[in-house]
Amino acid sequence: MIITKQHLLDTHERISDYIHRTPVFTSSLINEIVGTEIYFKCENFQKMGAFKMRGATNAILQLSNTEKEFGVATHSSGNFAQALALAAKLQGIKAYVVMPSNAPEIKKAAVKGYGGEVIECEPNLQARETTLNEVVNKTGAVFLHPYNDYYVIQGQGTAAMELIEDYADLDCIFAPVGGGGLLSGTALAAKHFSPNTKVIAGEPMGADDAWQSFQKGEIVPQTNPNTIADGLLTSLGDKTFPIIRDYVEDILRVEEEEIISAMRLIYERMKLVVEPSSAVALAALIKEKEKYQNQKIGVILSGGNVQLSKLPF
Amino acid sequence: MIITKQHLLDTHERISDYIHRTPVFTSSLINEIVGTEIYFKCENFQKMGAFKMRGATNAILQLSNTEKEFGVATHSSGNFAQALALAAKLQGIKAYVVMPSNAPEIKKAAVKGYGGEVIECEPNLQARETTLNEVVNKTGAVFLHPYNDYYVIQGQGTAAMELIEDYADLDCIFAPVGGGGLLSGTALAAKHFSPNTKVIAGEPMGADDAWQSFQKGEIVPQTNPNTIADGLLTSLGDKTFPIIRDYVEDILRVEEEEIISAMRLIYERMKLVVEPSSAVALAALIKEKEKYQNQKIGVILSGGNVQLSKLPF
Numbered sequence: 001m002i003i004t005k006q007h008l009l010d011t012h013e014r015i016s017d018y019i020h021r022t023p024v025f026t027s028s029l030i031n032e033i034v035g036t037e038i039y040f041k042c043e044n045f046q047k048m049g050a051f052k053m054r055g056a057t058n059a060i061l062q063l064s065n066t067e068k069e070f071g072v073a074t075h076s077s078g079n080f081a082q083a084l085a086l087a088a089k090l091q092g093i094k095a096y097v098v099m100p101s102n103a104p105e106i107k108k109a110a111v112k113g114y115g116g117e118v119i120e121c122e123p124n125l126q127a128r129e130t131t132l133n134e135v136v137n138k139t140g141a142v143f144l145h146p147y148n149d150y151y152v153i154q155g156q157g158t159a160a161m162e163l164i165e166d167y168a169d170l171d172c173i174f175a176p177v178g179g180g181g182l183l184s185g186t187a188l189a190a191k192h193f194s195p196n197t198k199v200i201a202g203e204p205m206g207a208d209d210a211w212q213s214f215q216k217g218e219i220v221p222q223t224n225p226n227t228i229a230d231g232l233l234t235s236l237g238d239k240t241f242p243i244i245r246d247y248v249e250d251i252l253r254v255e256e257e258e259i260i261s262a263m264r265l266i267y268e269r270m271k272l273v274v275e276p277s278s279a280v281a282l283a284a285l286i287k288e289k290e291k292y293q294n295q296k297i298g299v300i301l302s303g304g305n306v307q308l309s310k311l312p313f
Numbered sequence: 314m315i316i317t318k319q320h321l322l323d324t325h326e327r328i329s330d331y332i333h334r335t336p337v338f339t340s341s342l343i344n345e346i347v348g349t350e351i352y353f354k355c356e357n358f359q360k361m362g363a364f365k366m367r368g369a370t371n372a373i374l375q376l377s378n379t380e381k382e383f384g385v386a387t388h389s390s391g392n393f394a395q396a397l398a399l400a401a402k403l404q405g406i407k408a409y410v411v412m413p414s415n416a417p418e419i420k421k422a423a424v425k426g427y428g429g430e431v432i433e434c435e436p437n438l439q440a441r442e443t444t445l446n447e448v449v450n451k452t453g454a455v456f457l458h459p460y461n462d463y464y465v466i467q468g469q470g471t472a473a474m475e476l477i478e479d480y481a482d483l484d485c486i487f488a489p490v491g492g493g494g495l496l497s498g499t500a501l502a503a504k505h506f507s508p509n510t511k512v513i514a515g516e517p518m519g520a521d522d523a524w525q526s527f528q529k530g531e532i533v534p535q536t537n538p539n540t541i542a543d544g545l546l547t548s549l550g551d552k553t554f555p556i557i558r559d560y561v562e563d564i565l566r567v568e569e570e571e572i573i574s575a576m577r578l579i580y581e582r583m584k585l586v587v588e589p590s591s592a593v594a595l596a597a598l599i600k601e602k603e604k605y606q607n608q609k610i611g612v613i614l615s616g617g618n619v620q621l622s623k624l625p626f
Contacts, residue, residue: 023336044584264621271357271617273584304584308577308626 050303052083058155070140080146085116147181148237157185178232180240187247202284231277252284357617365396371468383453393459398429460494461550470498491545493553500560515597544590
């Protein structure tokens with residue numbers, strides 16, 4: 001599927017009643033530190049606390065009425081689980097979420113809080129897929145992938161669309177990359193609505209499969225990720241990778257201390273609660289700041305769902 | 314001095330080039346918990362991170378050019394110290410800040426970072442006043458009190474003015490009370506711009522001098538305050554107290570765990586970094602929520618300058 005400008009326009013119109021148009025924040029102090037003008041798209045203020053709400057909503061709204069009757073299913077222990085549960089609730093349909101039995105209770109509770117049904121499985125890839133298949137076979141629910149899905153990608157792209165609408169002449173947009181839903185959506189939004197805006201990804205050194213894939217020209221799966229940025233542990237998919245390969249300018253890797261230091265800036269100077277994954281894009285920009293002096297830069301703060309007791313400062 | 318509607322209008326116009334018009338946030342989840350519609354005035358996003366910037370700016374702008382040449386001086390280890398330093402810097406004048414020698418280094422550094430000169434003194438009231446007098450005598454700087462000053466009070470009142478301008482039909486506005494600058498300014502703003510809006514204060518049980526003064530009808534000084542809300546440790550002044558006595562509807566006291574629990578809600582659900590003092594107003598509303606069902610309520614989030622390493626969760 002080739003995602004066109006019209007696809008993105010239709011997506012934004014379709015989901016706009018069910019998502020927040022999030023604000024764009026600036027910080028003169030961070031601008032001074034980096035030597036550039038930064039526009040932060042605050043998806044931490046999105047419904048359920050992350051951009052994932054956009055893609056989940058779009059994917060659900062694409063379903064036929066018959067499909068909706070049986071509900072939707074996914075496997076996720078992160079923000080997509082909650083996003084799907086809430087997006088399904090807002091459409092009055094059922095959401096089944098397969099989660100590893102060792103996922104934090106707080107995350108299971110959040111999915112249930114949004115009305116989702118949690119189905120636990122053993123904490124390994126095979127159990128996850130088997131359990132998901134069982135759920136789909138038993139309930140007739142439609143499986144929606146957390147990121148490797150064109151409708152999800154379109155939905156995630158609407159964050160950058162809004163940012164570009166607000167600030168038309170950005171030189172670059174920085175976004176974090178995990179499975180690539182946000183990054184590929186952002187790249188398509190820039191391509192269609194602001195072709196001179198380069199899209200650059202930040203990725204943790206301890207989970208650098210996207211960087212490796214980007215270098216090698218083919219998907220390199222993520223094994224044993226090790227990073228505080230717990231939203232960025234997954235591998236790219238066969239739908240997200242080609243878009244990233246073709247339309248993303250660069251992927252920059254950052255160390256853990258660089259992520260924490262960027263996160264601290266966002267808390268201390270912007271007074272925003274963000275999750276570590278959100279700080280990865282800013283960390284990448286800061287690391288390479290010499291290259292971006294005096295530019296106008298968009299940074300997507302992807303979400304704010306952090307366990308307060310586990311803040312790294 | 315009687316502060317009129319025109320005083321407040323003039324103040325707002327005078328300072329508006331030097332402060333942020335802060336946004337008003339809402340949270341459907343917190344509304345559900347409290348059973349009311351809450352409009353949060355986000356002074357954590359104010360310049361230097363707290364409403365104090367408003368009063369400091371107004372007090373400085375009232376000075377004659379001759380006075381400005383000699384600069385301004387204050388004693389504070391809190392947000393007013395930083396606010397005065399930054400407000401003075403923006404007017405190109407000098408600020409001297411007397412701080413106890415045991416004040417956290419990070420706070421001294423913040424004042425210096427804004428270009429203020431820190432003068433350390435022994436950590437007791439007498440040393441503070443003696444040192445301040447020395448500074449004033451030596452430099453000719455004008456002493457500006459952190460809250461017991463009509464121009465400061467007018468400046469702090471502009472936060473509620475803006476909130477009322479944005480949401481005209483509020484039933485109540487909740488604000489925290491320490492020395493009473495914000496509370497008295499808020500009460501005057503409501504009296505002049507929305508006379509049907511009641512102003513209610515939240516105060517920590519461990520620093521309840523305002524509540525005691527309010528009950529007794531005269532100023533009861535604060536001794537040995539003990540609360541996480543480190544912006545609310547001071548006593549009312551002879552300028553703030555009469556305004557509070559005459560125009561504030563009620564003062565509600567809250568326990569430490571109620572403050573922390575309200576603070577957690579603001580972090581987790583609103584994704585906002587606020588200092589403990591900011592959570593006191595919401596804590597008071599939650600404590601007495603039965604009385605405020607289905608009302609429209611303003612809550613002033615006073616500031617966001619918190620030491621991240623000392624978060625209570």
